[in-house]
Amino acid sequence: MDVQRLLIFREIARTKSIGGAARSLGWTQPAVSQHLRHLERQAGTPLVLRRPRGVQLTEAGQALLRHADAIAARMQAATEELEALVHLRAGTVRLAAFPSAGATLVPAAMSLLAQRHPHLDVRLREAEPPQALGLLAVGDVDIALTFTHAGERPVDTDEIERIPIGEDPLRLVLPRSHPCAQPSAIPLDLRELAQDKWTGGCERCTDHLRQACEAAGFTPDIRHGTDDYVLTQALIARGLAVGLLPQLALDAARDPGVAVRPAAGVRPRVVYLLHHREADQIPAVRSAVQALADIAARASQGDHGGSSPATVPGINLVG
Known part of the structure; x- marks a missing residue:
């Protein structure tokens, strides 16, 4: 009828x-x-x-x-x-984010979104970029926060919208007892660490470390492998290795036993927001994307809004 x-x-x-x-x-x-x-x-x-x-x-x-x-x-x-x-009096947003962004950008964005739309339900899953993209592709999440290293081509599809929101600089992390650990804003040449033992990260990050060192003229002696940036710094603080960590990871947790120097010739990784192209018509998704972009912009301007660096990191805005 x-x-x-x-x-x-x-x-x-x-x-x-x-x-x-x-x-x-x-x-x-x-x-x-x-x-x-x-x-x-x-x-x-x-x-x-x-x-x-x-x-x-x-x-x-x-x-x-x-x-x-x-x-x-x-x-x-x-x-x-x-x-x-x-009218955003209800709704759910499912977000996947890589660990260092999940510990820095995402909590700040969730807090901002809660202030703007207190009835939205935001649910977070930790996932490295390849896994986050897979979750997005099958509809298990609405937004994926990912990154690509310099020279790495993003995977583009007709269905996925990719929005660059910031650059995450890579830093050399050394034991405080290291000869190159003295505080300096002058970027440190990777060749100064050619004889050191290194610790790598996830598979993609380790590949990038190896490529950066080979571009500098040497093959790094990678002794350890972990994508846990707390463990990475613990190894370095005890003089067991040196490493290359993104600024977001250092903002999330900083071991007092490490020294941090800018890395000469190492380009930052780019942070992206990904969602299905039609999803920007969904108010809850659109509002969550805006909150994440706003936090990235605020961070790039050094405006922490009274928050600690671990809440609003210091990344560089893209675009």
């Missing part, structure tokens, strides 16, 4: 007349009568008895009215739920 005709029939029953329903709906009386006749043909039986002072529901009409009332209630509930989602 046509839902619109059911709701017209419900209005006839409520006003107890075809004319009353027409006035309530803003229609003509013949139009309401025509819809009622179509509905009765579909039902296969009269739904109302026409009386001089209005209409009286038949037994079939009374039965149908109960269903029409239920449909009207569900449609009203659907309208209210959709309005809540559109």
